[in-house]
Amino acid sequence: MSWTFVGIWLGALLSLSLYSFLYKDNPFYKFAEHLFVGMSAGYWVIYNIKNVLIPNWWNNLVPAEGGFQPIWLIPGTLALFMLLRIVPKLSSLSRMSLSLIVGTGAGLSLTAMLQTNALAQVNGTIIALGQGGDLLSWISNIIIVTGVVCGLVYFFFSKAHTGVVGGAANIGITILMVAFGASFGYTVMARISLLIGQTQFLLFEWLPTMGIHL
């Protein structure tokens, strides 16, 4: 009995256990769920130690070429504060680390969001309506510009959606819904291909191990 054989059987049984959830919650699903959650949690602990803690902190604190970099004690201390959450009297120290994480995250996101969600969109929308030359290009360009402007009107919160603003907002949300519909169909296709892949595994890799060839 090879390891491949064991792997195929484990994969098949766990797949079937997870699929059994489609019927209702049952012990097989519970087992697969707890195994999945436990193993992935353990995996991520080791992953973070080996790929984050050691290379990004320990190797900088104590470089391979020798010496000791005390500046790296600061992030180490902040990490220790996070662990101190388990000591009720000292748990408030973790707020310093948390505020640093949240503040840094918000600050870094500010420029990235402005760049990708605002300026890049504005830049891409400034087009000549006649760009492309033919009638279809005109129609396409008008839809793009109208969609962006009316979409922005929909996300205008300081004004009630009535009158002209309401009309523009309706156009905006309609265009958004059409885009969401297209995205939905596209993603469902991708999910179906995942299902086909897993079904193929069960039919053409697992069943043959029991002598059943389709």
Add this chain to the structure above:
Amino acid sequence: MRRMLFVLPLLIFAGVAYTQCAGCPEEELDGGCENPEPCGDCFILSLTAEDAPNDAGGNIEIAWTVATTDAIPDSMLLERLDSSGEWIPISTLSPIDGSKTDANLIDGSEYSYRIVPFYSGNAETASEAVSSIPQKQWMHTGRIGMLITLVIISIVIFYYIDQGKRGKDLYIRRIAGLTAVEDAVGRATEMGRPVLYIPGIMDMDDIQTIASMVILGRVAIKTAEYGSPLLVPTCRSVVMSVAQEIVKESYLQVGRPDAYNRESINYITDDQFGYAAGVDGIMVREKPAAIFMLGTFYAESLILAETGRSVGAIQIAGTAMPSQIPFFIAACDYTLIGEELFAASAYLSKEPKLLGSLRGQDMAKLFFMIVIVIGVLSATLGQVWEPVAKIADFLKTITTVE
């Protein structure tokens, strides 16, 4: 005939001279070619080395052009002069025009480069060496447009925050998904079932998770007031810690610290589908009456939303991930689309500071709408009257970010 005999040696001489100079650049052909084929250094027409612009230092950009001749080398070697005076190879190049960035250099030190062409494995005369000094730049010139925009938006936002603090009535339109928050928590209370809050799968450095945490604070106030159990399974340990702090604060705020249960805000796993499996298990076992899915979601969104629907919970979802919004719209009762998620905290709290910030953001949107309309009109008219197109070019320039 005698004249022809005189011309013949001249033709032969010219032919030989041309053959010998075939591998040389055009300008050398004009002045007479001194290098027989293979050409060596004359193959490299130009070599430049300049400090990489708009970077954090340590980079030099090297660019070269080569002659279009028959005598093309097999390969070329880019070399750098090291501190001991020796040329060390740093990259093998194809014998065509190109550029390369030499990284991890020391700022303020001078570095010299040259290119050595190889013919049949033999090194020929190297090009002239060029030098440059890497330096860091404090200002990224390609982002000045963004800086100006950011400053303008910030000023507008601060102005409206100030207005809000001064007590000015700042209107905010009705957002359906958020008016349902109280109803959802009330429903859970009546049914005696818990409220499940899922803050997405990203960490605290994600702006949507931050927005989700602010909304969690408001939802926690409601659950504390109504006395409903609140479950918050998280995908990241830091999110769990922040969620615990926020929920604790909310329970203290309404005078119910005794009802706060730290254990109900727990970490499941960092793994995307492991988390989805764990939350699905919680849904079918705890049977929450209200489920909030607010934050960053990826492929697990439909799995969670469908399971929530199957247990009969009222579901309020919100994300700014365009690819996941359709799934929430299809499977949830209310969906906050994109920026509605960020507006939610102001809407729920009605705090003047947050309302002022929201009004400021609206003004920023109005500014961008005006820029788009002016840009599109000028670009369209610019097709028939060129000077107008310069307005569109200017607007495109200031909105371009490198």
